[in-house]
Amino acid sequence: MNKRARTRLIVVTVAILALVGVLIWRNSGSSSVYKTPSEILSEASSLTGRSVRVAGFVVPGSIKREAAGTSFRVGDPDKKDVTLAVFYTGTVPGTFKDEADVVVDGELGADGKVSSDTMITKCPTKFEDQAGKTQASGSQTSGSETTGSETTGTAP
Amino acid sequence: MILLGKVAMYAGLFMAVAAAGVAFWSASREDRRDYAPNAYWLTVVVFAVITAACLVLLIGFIAKDYGIAYVAENSSPDMSLFYRIAAFWAGQEGSLLTWLWMLAGMSALIAWRNVEKDEELVTLALGVLNVVAVFFLIVLVTQAGDPFKVSPPGEAIGRGINPLLLHWAMVVHPPTLFVGYAGLTIPFAFAIATLLAGDASRRWLALASRWSVVAWFFLSVGIFLGALWAYVVLGWGGFWGWDPVENSSFIPWLTATAMLHSFTVWRRRNAFKFWALGLAGVTFFLTILATYVTRSGIIQSAHTFPGDAVFKILFEVFMVLILATTAGLLIWRRHEFHSPAFGDGEDGAAHGFFNKEFMYYLNNVVMSVVAAIITYATLAPAITRLFGEEINYKPEFYNALAAPISVAYMVVLALCPVVAWKKNDPSRFVRLLAWPAAATVLAGIPIVLAFRSNLLGMTGMLVSVFVIATVVQVYVKGAAQKAASKGIGFGGALVDLFRRNRSQTGGYLVHIGIGVTMIGIIGSMMYATTDNIAIGRKPGSKTKAPVSGMTVEVVKLDKLTRPRLEIAPSTYVIEQQTLTLKLTDTKSGRSLGRIKPMLKAYQNNMDRDQGPSAQVDIRAEPTRDVFVIYEGQVDEDLLKLQVKINPLISLVWLGSIILIIGTGWAAWPPRRESAAAA
Numbered sequence: 001m002n003k004r005a006r007t008r009l010i011v012v013t014v015a016i017l018a019l020v021g022v023l024i025w026r027n028s029g030s031s032s033v034y035k036t037p038s039e040i041l042s043e044a045s046s047l048t049g050r051s052v053r054v055a056g057f058v059v060p061g062s063i064k065r066e067a068a069g070t071s072f073r074v075g076d077p078d079k080k081d082v083t084l085a086v087f088y089t090g091t092v093p094g095t096f097k098d099e100a101d102v103v104v105d106g107e108l109g110a111d112g113k114v115s116s117d118t119m120i121t122k123c124p125t126k127f128e129d130q131a132g133k134t135q136a137s138g139s140q141t142s143g144s145e146t147t148g149s150e151t152t153g154t155a156p
Numbered sequence: 157m158i159l160l161g162k163v164a165m166y167a168g169l170f171m172a173v174a175a176a177g178v179a180f181w182s183a184s185r186e187d188r189r190d191y192a193p194n195a196y197w198l199t200v201v202v203f204a205v206i207t208a209a210c211l212v213l214l215i216g217f218i219a220k221d222y223g224i225a226y227v228a229e230n231s232s233p234d235m236s237l238f239y240r241i242a243a244f245w246a247g248q249e250g251s252l253l254t255w256l257w258m259l260a261g262m263s264a265l266i267a268w269r270n271v272e273k274d275e276e277l278v279t280l281a282l283g284v285l286n287v288v289a290v291f292f293l294i295v296l297v298t299q300a301g302d303p304f305k306v307s308p309p310g311e312a313i314g315r316g317i318n319p320l321l322l323h324w325a326m327v328v329h330p331p332t333l334f335v336g337y338a339g340l341t342i343p344f345a346f347a348i349a350t351l352l353a354g355d356a357s358r359r360w361l362a363l364a365s366r367w368s369v370v371a372w373f374f375l376s377v378g379i380f381l382g383a384l385w386a387y388v389v390l391g392w393g394g395f396w397g398w399d400p401v402e403n404s405s406f407i408p409w410l411t412a413t414a415m416l417h418s419f420t421v422w423r424r425r426n427a428f429k430f431w432a433l434g435l436a437g438v439t440f441f442l443t444i445l446a447t448y449v450t451r452s453g454i455i456q457s458a459h460t461f462p463g464d465a466v467f468k469i470l471f472e473v474f475m476v477l478i479l480a481t482t483a484g485l486l487i488w489r490r491h492e493f494h495s496p497a498f499g500d501g502e503d504g505a506a507h508g509f510f511n512k513e514f515m516y517y518l519n520n521v522v523m524s525v526v527a528a529i530i531t532y533a534t535l536a537p538a539i540t541r542l543f544g545e546e547i548n549y550k551p552e553f554y555n556a557l558a559a560p561i562s563v564a565y566m567v568v569l570a571l572c573p574v575v576a577w578k579k580n581d582p583s584r585f586v587r588l589l590a591w592p593a594a595a596t597v598l599a600g601i602p603i604v605l606a607f608r609s610n611l612l613g614m615t616g617m618l619v620s621v622f623v624i625a626t627v628v629q630v631y632v633k634g635a636a637q638k639a640a641s642k643g644i645g646f647g648g649a650l651v652d653l654f655r656r657n658r659s660q661t662g663g664y665l666v667h668i669g670i671g672v673t674m675i676g677i678i679g680s681m682m683y684a685t686t687d688n689i690a691i692g693r694k695p696g697s698k699t700k701a702p703v704s705g706m707t708v709e710v711v712k713l714d715k716l717t718r719p720r721l722e723i724a725p726s727t728y729v730i731e732q733q734t735l736t737l738k739l740t741d742t743k744s745g746r747s748l749g750r751i752k753p754m755l756k757a758y759q760n761n762m763d764r765d766q767g768p769s770a771q772v773d774i775r776a777e778p779t780r781d782v783f784v785i786y787e788g789q790v791d792e793d794l795l796k797l798q799v800k801i802n803p804l805i806s807l808v809w810l811g812s813i814i815l816i817i818g819t820g821w822a823a824w825p826p827r828r829e830s831a832a833a834a
Contacts, residue, residue, distance in 0.1 A: 005498040008509065013521060020525055023557050030553035034537065034546035053548050065790065091392060091770060091787055091798065105550065118550070 032105050037076040037084040047108045059083050060098035085113040095121040161304040164209035169293040171202045172286045179283030183276055192279045196267040199282050203264035210257050213303055225305040242327040249303035256292040258338040277360055280349035288341055291474050300464035325385040333378035337443040339371025344440035347433045351485040356493045361419055369823040372412050379405050380812045391772035393783050393800040398554040400455040403534045404446035407527045411439040414523035421516050427497035431520055437482030444475055454538040507579040515572040522565050563616040570622040573630045592625035613682040623671035627664045662822025666815050673811025679804025687799040701799040711736040731757040735786045748775050753786035781805045
């Protein structure tokens with residue numbers, strides 16, 4: 001094509017890419033950084049307030065279901081004694097139980113607890129290729145999320 | 157039996173190598189052309205041999221031969237015949253074999269139809285198709301990919317199937333995707349063929365277009381079924397979570413869309429040749445990447461299969477080869493295929509950018525850029541891991557990008573029908589906008605009233621209405637013109653228009669489908685609400701779900717604890733809680749009837765159990781879905797519930813069906829098959 005057409009085309013394309021680039025830039029915060037439980041504990045000061053993704057296994061006996069959510073501890077498969085407290089407010093998947101492999105997305109609070117609304121689980125025993133995925137109720141809400149008549153009951 | 161299967165695979169591999177070799181060798185020189193038919197027949201034999209291998213495996217499932225490890229892993233003695241057959245493609249090895257079988261079948265069909273014709277492009281394309289088959293066969297004879305592994309002695313038989321997969325959509329979804337992926341190999345094969353031959357004419361399009369549209373059809377259906385299943389079975393309230401495996405099927409769909417449209421520009425204006433060829437290569441590359449992401453273990457996801465080193469390397473090498481070959485050939489042949497679309501009207505080029513060519517250009521740019529972004533974001537964990545901290549992009553990232561880009565894209569879609577090729581006449585353009593604008597304003601009133609809380613969402617819906625309106629205008633004007641010139645009635649003219657222009661009328665129907673779907677997507681993703689509530693256990697307990705505007709009342713809670721209540725092949729419910737609720741619209745007092753979300757705990761025939769899994773209940777209304785998830789008992793008297801409202805989600809399904817019908821119509825061959833489709 002002639003020079004003018006080519007130049008214009010390049011300009012237009014660059015403009016589109018730039019606009020998209022701005023969009024990406026503005027939203028790159030919607031990402032989480034992957035850490036193991038021991039990394040979180042050792043890097044706690046730099047990670048506090050950040051969005052983290054933690055993978056590990058559910059420490060047996062640590063699951064406590066409450067009205068507001070479920071608390072449990074995530075163990076590090078490589079470092080036996082290291083566990084991290086998680087408070088999860090999403091829908092609990094069917095494969096979530098003691099020893100289950102779990103990947104949790106959440107924020108590390110100043111108290112060292114991860115508050116999460118997104119969890120993926122895989123069952124260590126065999127129902128192969130789990131689809132025990134859940135999603136945050138928050139990620140699709142526009143109106144205010146209210147909790148109706150709720151009480152924080154004692155865990156069973 | 158296993159031996160027969162393995163022999164068939166090796167035989168297929170050997171013959172596919174031979175077929176590819178003969179194909180390329182015979183096409184390389186004039187005096188070798190007579191040998192070409194051998195490649196065609198070899199291609200047919202490859203298909204026969206692979207079919208034999210598939211039959212071995214299928215019979216293994218039907219006859220419950222647990223000596224075959226794959227059969228043992230994916231089925232169990234009490235599974236019904238239907239699910240045992242479907243189990244064929246449930247696991248990794250079987251699904252790859254299914255894909256290969258479809259590819260081999262398509263190649264064989266092309267070979268069989270063209271063996272008399274001595275056409276160089278077809279011979280070369282068969283060469284490429286057989287090379288691809290060789291790749292799959294190599295993967296399938298390695299340890300990781302082999303469907304004919306022997307069960308270790310004492311291997312427990314049949315573990316049963318994940319209960320979440322017990323849904324018709326999940327049975328149909330993999331094969332439809334594979335038809336799509338296999339089908340997209342064909343434009344790639346012909347693109348390589350036409351580049352090798354240095355043939356810059358439209359001929360390869362005539363041979364590959366219909367296959368491409370059919371492939372796109374099946375890919376669309378596959379994605380639709382996956383989304384439907386996610387919504388109804390997974391029950392988190394949505395249908396698309398930007399999961400790596402979901403993204404993997406969506407990305408090639410985007411570039412395939414751009415590819416199909418580039419074909420149109422090549423056919424109509426003899427331009428966009430690099431786009432068409434490049435996109436054919438990239439799309440095929442992306443289908444292999446999709447499989448790689450799903451199966452190599454590089455990305456964590458609830459969907460992914462575990463990885464294997466040999467498998468990864470084979471795929472990585474193949475992907476590099478695809479890109480290198482496509483890029484290399486395009487560079488080598490850049491002069492023969494150079495045919496600019498834009499200019500100042502010289503040599504058939506368009507004038508400036510106020511024309512349809514530019515709309516198609518924008519389409520290609522947007523599809524490519526979005527595909528690139530989603531690819532990067534999906535692979536980010538694997539890529540960033542190499543350089544430091546591993547980063548994962550959350551659904552919020554994708555949604556935040558998708559929303560404004562989609563709305564801008566819909567503007568392009570809306571304008572395309574009213575913009576002419578080469579040079580658009582401004583006054584005609586304005587005239588053609590009048591009626592759609594009026595229709596949009598009219599439909600816009602209820603939209604603005606209901607959805608003004610989100611400016612972007614509201615705009616997106618209005619633009620989508622505009623898209624539908626400009627397409628309807630094309631139909632109406634076309635039919636009116638035909639009626640006038642032929643002296644027939646409008647209805648008859650419209651039918652005639654559809655009959656004689658399947659490609660165009662079908663394509664425009666797809667656009668209507670996109671418009672409708674987009675309204676549904678915007679409604680359900682930007683305006684959905686959730687209530688997390690707790691309600692007393694006793695019948696008659698009432699509570700309000702304030703955001704949803706619902707009042708919920710407990711009718712009863714049934715708990716069934718039976719040792720083995722079989723609900724489906726080899727899968728037993730050990731505890732089932734059914735919560736029956738009465739839903740009432742708080743403001744109007746209108747009853748929505750009863751809704752019964754359930755909580756099920758499963759066990760398979762090996763006594764392994766799975767914790768409670770919520771089975772949602774959905775009250776579908778035309779303008780919204782009310783979605784209730786029962787999450788379980790919190791303590792003695794409290795039950796935990798989620799009530800979600802998904803506005804306009806029915807339009808997602810309706811729009812998808814319109815899209816599918818439109819594609820089917822566009823792909824349907826005309827009664828008198830003229831020259832071309834291979």
